[in-house]
Amino acid sequence: QKEVEQNSGPLSVPEGAIASLNCTYSDRGSQSFFWYRQYSGKSPELIMSIYSNGDKEDGRFTAQLNKASQYVSLLIRDSQPSDSATYLCALLIQGAQKLVFGQGTRLTINP
Amino acid sequence: ETGVTQTPRHLVMGMTNKKSLKCEQHLGHNAMYWYKQSAKKPLELMFVYNFKEQTENNSVPSRFSPECPNSSHLFLHLHTLQPEDSALYLCASSQDQSSREKLFFGSGTQLSVL
Numbered sequence: 001q002k003e004v005e006q007n008s009g010p011l012s013v014p015e016g017a018i019a020s021l022n023c024t025y026s027d028r029g030s031q032s033f034f035w036y037r038q039y040s041g042k043s044p045e046l047i048m049s050i051y052s053n054g055d056k057e058d059g060r061f062t063a064q065l066n067k068a069s070q071y072v073s074l075l076i077r078d079s080q081p082s083d084s085a086t087y088l089c090a091l092l093i094q095g096a097q098k099l100v101f102g103q104g105t106r107l108t109i110n111p
Numbered sequence: 112e113t114g115v116t117q118t119p120r121h122l123v124m125g126m127t128n129k130k131s132l133k134c135e136q137h138l139g140h141n142a143m144y145w146y147k148q149s150a151k152k153p154l155e156l157m158f159v160y161n162f163k164e165q166t167e168n169n170s171v172p173s174r175f176s177p178e179c180p181n182s183s184h185l186f187l188h189l190h191t192l193q194p195e196d197s198a199l200y201l202c203a204s205s206q207d208q209s210s211r212e213k214l215f216f217g218s219g220t221q222l223s224v225l
Contacts, residue, residue: 008151032212043115043201043216044154088154092212099211101154 003027006089006102015111019076023089023102026070032092033065033072038104039085048074079109114138117202117217124192125225132187132220134202140215142208143185145177148199148219160185161208192224 005024013019021035032051036044050056050063050072062075072091076083089102115136124130136143145157159167160179174196176188185202199221203214 002153004153034212043218044214045216046213049212090212097209097211099156099214103151103153 002102003093003100004089004091004102006087006105008103009106010108011105012108012110013079015079015081015109017079019079019083019107019109021074021076021087021089021105021107022071023073024071025089025091027091027093027100028067028070029094030091031094033063034090034092034099035061035063035072035074036088036090036101037085038088044088076107081109081111083107084109114215115202115204115217117200117220119220120218121221121223123223123225124189126192126194128192129188129190131189132200132202132222134185134187134217136183136185136202136204136215136217138204138215140204140206141182142205142211143179143182144203144205144211144214145175145185145187146201146203146216148201150198154201158187159208159211166208189222192222194224197222197224 035048037047038044048063050065056063060077064073086104086106088104118133142161147155157171158177163179178186199219201219202217205211
């Protein structure tokens with residue numbers, strides 16, 4: 001089983017709608033979860049981190065964490081074409097201090 | 112100057128060539144990393160340096176040889192590569208290796224091995 005699983009997409013969402021990106025993980029001990037955004041031809045950029053169960057909001061972005069079900073998601077409200085990118089889910093494996101990435105979900109926002 | 116700078120942006124090399132990738136960070140960080148990003152695959156951590164000392168080598172073939180002369184500079188020396196080594200090579204830094212979740216990435220070197 002992969003440590004971090006994401007649907008590679010592409011995920012197409014109309015402009016103004018909510019984009020929902022999901023990620024599941026296998027390590028039950030993980031406590032720290034991250035979303036990176038990577039524009040085509042650019043480097044990944046950390047956009048959200050979440051450590052506790054529940055929701056964390058930052059502007060149009062909301063990260064959701066459910067440790068019991070071992071999933072983390074990213075919601076993007078009022079999606080804009082500029083949100084089109086690949087979104088990488090990552091988690092920190094405790095003890096090993098190892099940051100593990102998913103393969104990323106390519107998101108396209110259609111005007 | 113941007114936080115983490117990588118050169119060159121693109122590199123095409125034959126299997127018998129020797130080349131080097133360079134990374135420089137201007138963030139005052141003490142940990143630096145090499146990652147490999149292949150199409151449809153997750154980012155793979157290759158090497159970790161903390162305060163100039165290599166602390167992790169994730170079973171990387173010896174045809175990849177890292178060098179970290181100081182906390183601001185990181186090199187990846189390449190020799191006798193294989194076509195399957197073609198990928199985007201990303202350098203990253205963090206305050207130190209215990210804060211590796213807050214990585215700052217460079218723009219990467221897109222490497223093609225012919």
